[in-house]
Amino acid sequence: MYGGHHGNTSLGARPVTEAMPAKRTTSSGREFGVLLATVRQQGTVTRSALARDTRLSRPVVAQRVADLQKLGIIIAAGSEASSGGRPPRQVQFNTELGHLLVADISATSIDVAIADLSGAIRA
DSSP states (O other): OOTTOSSOGGGTOOOTTSOOOOOOOOSHHHHHHHHHHHHHHHSEEEHHHHHHHHOOOHHHHHHHHHHHHHTTSEEEEEEOOOSSSSOOEEEEEOTTSOEEEEEEEOSSOEEEEEEETTSOBOO
């Protein structure tokens, strides 16, 4: 029982058998994943192209891209040529956000390198 009441639901207490409201889940995690995968795959891309290619609405794309930019995961990458009006701004994955230490261990040798987040060897 909730509220310390035993069997008295008229005082606002709910019996244990009554389901508590389920925690709402959002699709924002999926949206972030889809957008990030698309940006990584396409390299440099506009928000319009992201909306078209991911089938997410433009407002959702704009908000998720802004959130990813605040985190430094996606960065501005210039603008496309304009066909009238404001030129479309492009974004790209920030490969310099972190680095990876990679190793190739075989029976006779160990090769070690540092790679950026795109997988390009830096050292």
